[in-house]
Amino acid sequence: MSETAVKKEPGMATLVLVLFAISAIVALLLGVTNMITKPYIDANAEKTKQAAMAEVLPADGYEEVKYTGGDGTVDAVYRAGDAGWVVQVTPATSFSGTLSVMVGVDMEGKCTGVSIVATGETSGLGSNASKPAFKDQFIGKSGTLAVSKDGGEIDAITGATITSRGVTESVNSALAAAASMG
Numbered sequence: 001m002s003e004t005a006v007k008k009e010p011g012m013a014t015l016v017l018v019l020f021a022i023s024a025i026v027a028l029l030l031g032v033t034n035m036i037t038k039p040y041i042d043a044n045a046e047k048t049k050q051a052a053m054a055e056v057l058p059a060d061g062y063e064e065v066k067y068t069g070g071d072g073t074v075d076a077v078y079r080a081g082d083a084g085w086v087v088q089v090t091p092a093t094s095f096s097g098t099l100s101v102m103v104g105v106d107m108e109g110k111c112t113g114v115s116i117v118a119t120g121e122t123s124g125l126g127s128n129a130s131k132p133a134f135k136d137q138f139i140g141k142s143g144t145l146a147v148s149k150d151g152g153e154i155d156a157i158t159g160a161t162i163t164s165r166g167v168t169e170s171v172n173s174a175l176a177a178a179a180s181m182g
Contacts, residue, residue, distance in 0.1 A: 048117060049088075049102075056113035057104030059083045069180045073173050075100070077181060084112065085181055087174035091166040099166050103138075103174030111138045111171055125160040129167050138171050145172055 053062050059080035067077040078086040084106040091099055099119050104112035114135040128134060137154050138145070146152025147164050156164035 052102040052115040052117050053078060053080070053086045053104075055115045056102050057083050057086050057106070062086060065181065067177060067181075069177055071173050071177060073170070074177045077177055079181075080104070082107070085174075085178040087177045088117065089170040089173045089177075091169040091173070099163070099170075101167055101170035101174075103171050105174055105178035108142070109175060109179055110140050110142045111175065114138050114167065114171060116167075125157065125163070128157045128160060129163050134164070134167075138167075141171070142175060144175075 050062075053059075057080045062078040062080055065077050065079050067074050073089050073091055075088040075090055077088075080086050084104065087103050087105065089101050089103060091101065100117040102115040102117050104114075106112050116130045116135075119129070134155075134157055141153075145154055145168050147154045147156040147161065147168055149156055149161060150165070152168070154164065154168050
């Protein structure tokens with residue numbers, strides 16, 4: 001009588017331990033990668049923020065000041081010396097939900113520039129909010145602005161009305177925040 005070798009299947013406990021070990025190793029590698037790259041990512045974000053502030057309102061320096069207004073879309077307010085204010089806004093209205101806008105406001109309460117700091121808007125449509133043809137419409141404006149579809153004077157980007165409204169909302173929030181700073 002010949003004996004046939006019976007292959008023993010791994011038990012459930014063995015499978016769980018192997019899966020746990022793989023997951024732990026991957027988590028450790030991701031953690032180490034994050035720890036190594038975080039300073040570079042933070043430095044790049046700060047460089048992007050400084051460039052956006054210089055684009056919307058050139059000044060010798062920018063000092064973050066405490067914003068005490070009630071507008072939850074205002075992320076930060078910076079004093080740009082005697083030139084005015086730079087306000088970073090994340091509007092409630094956005095097609096992708098990821099839109100961060102930097103707006104310069106001079107001492108007279110007029111918009112000096114708009115810079116899209118971060119966006120997840122559709123390429124070729126909402127991403128056109130970064131183009132001068134759209135952003136330059138806000139320069140020199142004050143008060144409450146609206147896109148032309150809503151009775152205002154800002155021409156919306158074709159096919160990206162929601163993004164256009166989001167940027168306009170950001171400028172309105174920035175103008176109001178700067179006015180509240182005194």
